[in-house]
Amino acid sequence: MCGIVGMRLKNPELERRLGELVVPMLDVLSSRGPDSTGVAIYGREADPDLTKYSLVAHGDGLDWQRLASGIAEHLGKPVELRQRGPDAVLATRADPDAVIRSLGELDPKVRLAGFGSSVEVFKDVGSAGEVCERFGIPKMAGYQAIGHTRMATESAVTTEHSHPFVVARDLALVHNGTFSNYASIRRRLSAEGVRFETDNDSEVAARYIASEMRRGLDLSDALRSVLKTFDGFYTLLVATPTAIAVVRDSFACKPMVVAETEDYVAMGSEYVALGDLPFIEKAAVFEPEPEEIYSWQI
Amino acid sequence: MADLTETVRELSCAELSVREINAALRELPDGTHVRIAEPRGHHNLAVGLRRRLDVTIAGNAGYFIGGLCDGPDITVEGFVGWSVGENLMSGTIRVRGNASECAAASAHGGLVVIEGDASSRVGISLKGGTVAVAGNVGHMSGFMAQAGIILVGGDAGESLGDSLYEAVIYVGGKIRSLGSDAKTEELTPEDVARLHRIVKVTGFSHISPGDVTKVVSAKHLYHFDALKDQKY
Numbered sequence: 001m002c003g004i005v006g007m008r009l010k011n012p013e014l015e016r017r018l019g020e021l022v023v024p025m026l027d028v029l030s031s032r033g034p035d036s037t038g039v040a041i042y043g044r045e046a047d048p049d050l051t052k053y054s055l056v057a058h059g060d061g062l063d064w065q066r067l068a069s070g071i072a073e074h075l076g077k078p079v080e081l082r083q084r085g086p087d088a089v090l091a092t093r094a095d096p097d098a099v100i101r102s103l104g105e106l107d108p109k110v111r112l113a114g115f116g117s118s119v120e121v122f123k124d125v126g127s128a129g130e131v132c133e134r135f136g137i138p139k140m141a142g143y144q145a146i147g148h149t150r151m152a153t154e155s156a157v158t159t160e161h162s163h164p165f166v167v168a169r170d171l172a173l174v175h176n177g178t179f180s181n182y183a184s185i186r187r188r189l190s191a192e193g194v195r196f197e198t199d200n201d202s203e204v205a206a207r208y209i210a211s212e213m214r215r216g217l218d219l220s221d222a223l224r225s226v227l228k229t230f231d232g233f234y235t236l237l238v239a240t241p242t243a244i245a246v247v248r249d250s251f252a253c254k255p256m257v258v259a260e261t262e263d264y265v266a267m268g269s270e271y272v273a274l275g276d277l278p279f280i281e282k283a284a285v286f287e288p289e290p291e292e293i294y295s296w297q298i
Numbered sequence: 299m300a301d302l303t304e305t306v307r308e309l310s311c312a313e314l315s316v317r318e319i320n321a322a323l324r325e326l327p328d329g330t331h332v333r334i335a336e337p338r339g340h341h342n343l344a345v346g347l348r349r350r351l352d353v354t355i356a357g358n359a360g361y362f363i364g365g366l367c368d369g370p371d372i373t374v375e376g377f378v379g380w381s382v383g384e385n386l387m388s389g390t391i392r393v394r395g396n397a398s399e400c401a402a403a404s405a406h407g408g409l410v411v412i413e414g415d416a417s418s419r420v421g422i423s424l425k426g427g428t429v430a431v432a433g434n435v436g437h438m439s440g441f442m443a444q445a446g447i448i449l450v451g452g453d454a455g456e457s458l459g460d461s462l463y464e465a466v467i468y469v470g471g472k473i474r475s476l477g478s479d480a481k482t483e484e485l486t487p488e489d490v491a492r493l494h495r496i497v498k499v500t501g502f503s504h505i506s507p508g509d510v511t512k513v514v515s516a517k518h519l520y521h522f523d524a525l526k527d528q529k530y
Binding site: 251252255257270271272273274275285287289290 | 338379380437455
């Protein structure tokens, strides 16, 4: 069991309150997933040439300042560093492939939680209340977020194994459920050269969607491929800077409730996650049907 | 009918935990009218009650509302999450809004009324109660239902009545598809009389008792047989 939430704001006036809206949604779903929590937040100020790298320290003693200056020196481009609790965000105009390669070379303790010009990723072991407080999420602004509260069933409880998985530029995924054939799909993707960070089944789905989108599919078509390829019980919530989409397996075994108003589209594993949103009583509330793709574009 | 002078007890989810609310409900004598305020999607409200209480849940509620009850009349003034009235033994549960998946799962008796739509698996493994949904129901409704009645005022989703046993399903609208071993059958005068009674109790006057589709088991899978051509 896990809890997933999503929020796409239509009313720009609510954007400064995004964190304040999303944190209580995660908090009530911590009973579905008490061991780890994560959020991907999409911000407006995106500059397509500037990439932000959400980084996590694996173990103690990571010197972020040294890492940032190492990358700046190595790639010959300025690097901006913003520390956030034990973790950090680096922002630079250097070539993303080169940055990602040099991260591991410069410090084996650093882990990439996600990257993009729009998205920032916050995830850690701990309950929703603790993790959101640690990163200061209640005060964050943005136009879109997806989040996850994890109850691990098939791989370890670590920051790297927690959701969201942001494995390609600005593409974030959260998953409630389990896949049964993910090892075969991972083998196939590995043979095609895709590299995996963890043994988590949801990472396979994230990398599969990324690989389908690299082939030119849009998000909805990539999710149609997921329906054909993946076996198991799942509700997936996937976001890009321009779209947010939901899909459920053919039995709709994992829950999902969507509420749409003039101001927002909100998704939660249970209605209780949506119950305190503004004007929820006026929202159109429905449950996505099995094997249907629901997507909202900007 | 509640006496007009009767006082209504109020319990609020804003002040009490679900466990405290259920404990307080269990202490109330037969005939008490009680209102549960600010349910805000909480799970497991009004479960396991064995007295003839009249319980109103004043808003949207979560999973397993009214589950395992044997006697009370429960009204939810909003919508409910998964498994409302699961394993209901007797009494009634009326949901003014929509219900999520597995409404009245495994109910042995009593009546579950959904005034809106219900999601998938309505009456899954039903064992004897009656479930009446004014609107539509989702896929796999009536799956492996062993006894009891499912009445759908609107349309039914895919695989209706898959692997049915002795339960009977009536659908006022369209059926997207029947599940394995489900078949339609002509209505009998007994069916029509029974539907008149259910329409009267539920107030679902949009349903015409003589104009519904009856779905029952074709009984090819009634007894397990491993050589049944993979029909399961």
